[in-house]
Amino acid sequence: MTLEHKVRGVDHTAFPTFDPAGTVRFYRDVLGFPVVHSICAAGWGPEDHPDFIHFFFDIGNDDRIAFFYYFGLEPIHDQARGDVYAGFGPEVPEFFVRSRHLAIHVDDQDDLLEYRRRLDDSSWPVEMQIQHETIESIYTHDPNGYMVEFTRAMRPVTPQEDLDATLTIDALLDVVAEPEPSFGKLLARKAELIVERAGAWEQAQRELAQADR
Amino acid sequence: MTAFYVLDVPENTSVAKVAAEAGAAVGRVGPYFEITADESIVVDRRATGCRHAVWYSCIAGVAGGTVVQHDKDALRVDPA
Numbered sequence: 001m002t003l004e005h006k007v008r009g010v011d012h013t014a015f016p017t018f019d020p021a022g023t024v025r026f027y028r029d030v031l032g033f034p035v036v037h038s039i040c041a042a043g044w045g046p047e048d049h050p051d052f053i054h055f056f057f058d059i060g061n062d063d064r065i066a067f068f069y070y071f072g073l074e075p076i077h078d079q080a081r082g083d084v085y086a087g088f089g090p091e092v093p094e095f096f097v098r099s100r101h102l103a104i105h106v107d108d109q110d111d112l113l114e115y116r117r118r119l120d121d122s123s124w125p126v127e128m129q130i131q132h133e134t135i136e137s138i139y140t141h142d143p144n145g146y147m148v149e150f151t152r153a154m155r156p157v158t159p160q161e162d163l164d165a166t167l168t169i170d171a172l173l174d175v176v177a178e179p180e181p182s183f184g185k186l187l188a189r190k191a192e193l194i195v196e197r198a199g200a201w202e203q204a205q206r207e208l209a210q211a212d213r
Numbered sequence: 214m215t216a217f218y219v220l221d222v223p224e225n226t227s228v229a230k231v232a233a234e235a236g237a238a239v240g241r242v243g244p245y246f247e248i249t250a251d252e253s254i255v256v257d258r259r260a261t262g263c264r265h266a267v268w269y270s271c272i273a274g275v276a277g278g279t280v281v282q283h284d285k286d287a288l289r290v291d292p293a
Contacts, residue, residue: 132266133224155223160244164220164273171274184280187217191274194218198243 012056012064013102015146018084020053020069022143027065030122031115033057036064059104067144083145101147103137112138112152163201167193215278215292216249218242219271227261228271228288234260245273254278256288 017023027033037056043049050070059065079087081097088097106112116138119126128139137151171190175181219225221244229246233239235257237250248254258268265285272280275290282289 130266131264133270134222158222160220161222163244167273184275187272187275187280189274191216191218191276194242194245194274195276198245200243202243 009061010059010063012066014054014066014068015144016085017067017069017144018073018075019143020055020067023067023069024055026122026124026142027057030118030124032118033059033065037066061105065102083141083147085144085146098147101139101149103149103151106150106152108152109136112136112150115150159205163198167197214249214251215254215290216247216276217254217272217278217280217290218245218247218274218276220245220273224263224267225271227263228256231260232256252292254288254290258285258287 024035028035034057035055036058039054041052041054043051050072052068052070054066054068056064056066075084077087079089081090081092082088106115116126116129119138119140124140124142126138126140128137130137130139131154134154134157135151136154137149139147139149142148167190168186171186171193174189175186178185219228221229221241225246229239229248232248232254235255237248237254240247240249261268263271268288269283272283272288277293278290279293280288281291
């Protein structure tokens with residue numbers, strides 16, 4: 001049974017900041033994201049919660065990125081790597097530190113390059129521009145150290161890629177349920193699932209297409 | 214026998230083409246290319262023209278074999 005899919009994207013994603021001035025400059029003044037909501041709240045509750053400002057920027061599609069600024073709160077770590085929320089020591093590999101990020105969608109390459117221009121003219125220039133498998137992206141870090149990506153699709157996603165994703169996840173769940181999961185074991189399990197299911201999937205797609213005619 | 218699978222999307226078609234030119238048989242299972250040979254299969258990356266992100270994610274599955282090389286030069290799948 002398939003559960004009905006009723007959600008409608010990101011309402012907001014929230015991050016702490018110790019630099020509200022830099023954050024507003026980056027999101028509102030450099031990127032042009034409108035401020036769309038804010039809350040000024042006196043600290044309350046069982047913890048010694050500081051007074052805070054919770055403020056929101058529109059990231060398109062009525063989705064929002066939000067920040068908390070807590071009056072009087074000092075930075076909670078002094079690690080050189082990571083962001084203001086999470087710091088990492090030298091024992092943590094760089095690929096892991098750089099794994100968590102927010103990717104904001106744009107329609108096409110013109111729009112991607114427009115955001116590249118805005119960033120390159122600012123204190124937070126683009127650090128990388130990369131063509132991945134089917135998307136092209138630019139990256140920078142905001143004033144809080146959070147990695148921000150802008151990305152555009154180089155072509156629409158095809159139905160067979162949805163099948164492939166389904167088979168990947170089913171194979172992954174099988175492999176991680178056993179000891180010592182590996183990429184080799186995943187590819188072997190996925191080959192079995194391709195043989196079992198890919199032919200029937202294509203036949204079903206063909207019948208659907210005929211029924212639509 | 215050596216067999217591996219590659220999803221048929223525009224970025225991947227040159228992988229199947231170069232494998233065929235290298236002597237492998239290229240068939241289909243649903244929307245996947247099924248690339249098979251009795252011996253090893255070697256695909257030259259530069260001949261495919263794939264950029265790195267595409268190249269390193271082009272294999273969907275491996276049956277009856279083991280990936281023994283997948284680097285900037287080539288993909289090599291040996292029989293199990």
